[in-house]
Amino acid sequence: MKNxxxxxxxxxxxxxxxxxxxxxxxxxxxxxxxxxxYETKTNDNGDEVGICDFPGNTGNTDCDSWNYMNGKCGTxxxxxxxxxxxxxxxxxxxxxxxxxxxxxxxxxxxxxTTAEVTxxxxxxxxxxxxxxxxxxxxxxxxxxxxxxxxxxxTIEEVSTIPTEETTTRPPESTTVPExxxxxxxxxxxxxxxxxxxxxxxxxxxxxxxxxxCAKPTGLSDYLPYIVIIAVLLSILYVSKKKLDEKKIAKxxxxxxxxxxxxxxxxx
Numbered sequence: 301m302k303n304x305x306x307x308x309x310x311x312x313x314x315x316x317x318x319x320x321x322x323x324x325x326x327x328x329x330x331x332x333x334x335x336x337x338y339e340t341k342t343n344d345n346g347d348e349v350g351i352c353d354f355p356g357n358t359g360n361t362d363c364d365s366w367n368y369m370n371g372k373c374g375t376x377x378x379x380x381x382x383x384x385x386x387x388x389x390x391x392x393x394x395x396x397x398x399x400x401x402x403x404x405x406x407x408x409x410x411x412x413t414t415a416e417v418t419x420x421x422x423x424x425x426x427x428x429x430x431x432x433x434x435x436x437x438x439x440x441x442x443x444x445x446x447x448x449x450x451x452x453x454t455i456e457e458v459s460t461i462p463t464e465e466t467t468t469r470p471p472e473s474t475t476v477p478e479x480x481x482x483x484x485x486x487x488x489x490x491x492x493x494x495x496x497x498x499x500x501x502x503x504x505x506x507x508x509x510x511x512x513c514a515k516p517t518g519l520s521d522y523l524p525y526i527v528i529i530a531v532l533l534s535i536l537y538v539s540k541k542k543l544d545e546k547k548i549a550k551x552x553x554x555x556x557x558x559x560x561x562x563x564x565x566x567x
Contacts, residue, residue: 324425325350327365330418334379338365369418371405376495376509379417380407384503388414 328338331352341351343361350365354377357363363373371378371389380387386408395404395416406414426434435448494501495509506515 324427325365326418326423326425327352327369329423329425330369330379330421331365333421333423334377334382336377369405370403371417372403375405375507376511378405379421380405381495381508383407385409385508386503386505387417387508390414390416 327350331338331350331354334352334354337353339351339353340348341359341361343349343364349361351357351359351361351363352365352368352374354368354374357368357374357377368374368378371387375381375387378387388406388408389403390406391403392398392400394406394414395402396419397404405417407417407420408414424434430444431446433447435444441448441450494512495504496511498512500509500513504513506513
């Protein structure tokens with residue numbers, strides 16, 4: 301079943317949006333923007349759910365497209381993982397929503413800040429038509445040059461952008477020779493997804509790649525053993541206390557008996 305909380309959020313967005321446009325299914329847009337196919341399946345309860353066909357998820361109604369978008373499953377194939385970012389599930393205000401039950405996936409950027417995944421991808425959820433001035437999902441330079449500039453629109457195409465060469469010329473009044481520098485565009489390459497190589501790399505953690513990175517051991521992992529030891533120590537303490545009390549009582553009884561015997565022999 302679709303994530304109801306996220307569904308209600310997108311319904312509200314649809315109601316306040318311009319009447320000239322409709323709102324697409326965010327989970328479907330997210331799935332297709334990552335290069336995967338989106339299809340509708342019927343689960344065991346008879347409900348129709350959207351499925352994102354990322355590797356290993358073909359026809360899997362347990363991981364529907366909404367749960368996938370919100371980081372509840374398929375995190376090894378999320379946008380954050382593809383870009384080499386760490387990621388975490390969030391809710392409420394962290395998702396930019398006043399609804400405390402709203403859920404989303406946050407990418408943790410290299411500078412430590414976080415961004416909601418669909419906002420970071422700058423997904424356009426508006427239904428549009430060629431010539432309306434907005435380049436929306438499904439429109440490209442090839443099929444709608446009026447709306448879409450001749451720039452890459454998918455993650456795969458980003459890696460083909462050549463490095464930008466700039467020529468710096470000194471002022472005419474100097475004799476410094478002309479120099480050429482090469483700078484890399486921030487969108488030239490997409491970090492490789494190293495998840496699954498058997499090594500916990502610097503960009504991976506237990507949440508973003510459970511295959512390679514083990515979850516850190518915390519105090520809670522040792523809590524059962526601490527409880528058992530505490531119970532055993534309590535039993536030993538109580539047992540020793542009872543033995544000491546019996547010993548003292550016996551010594552006191554013998555002492556009283558000795559006093560009586562000694563008093564009985566006094567002349």
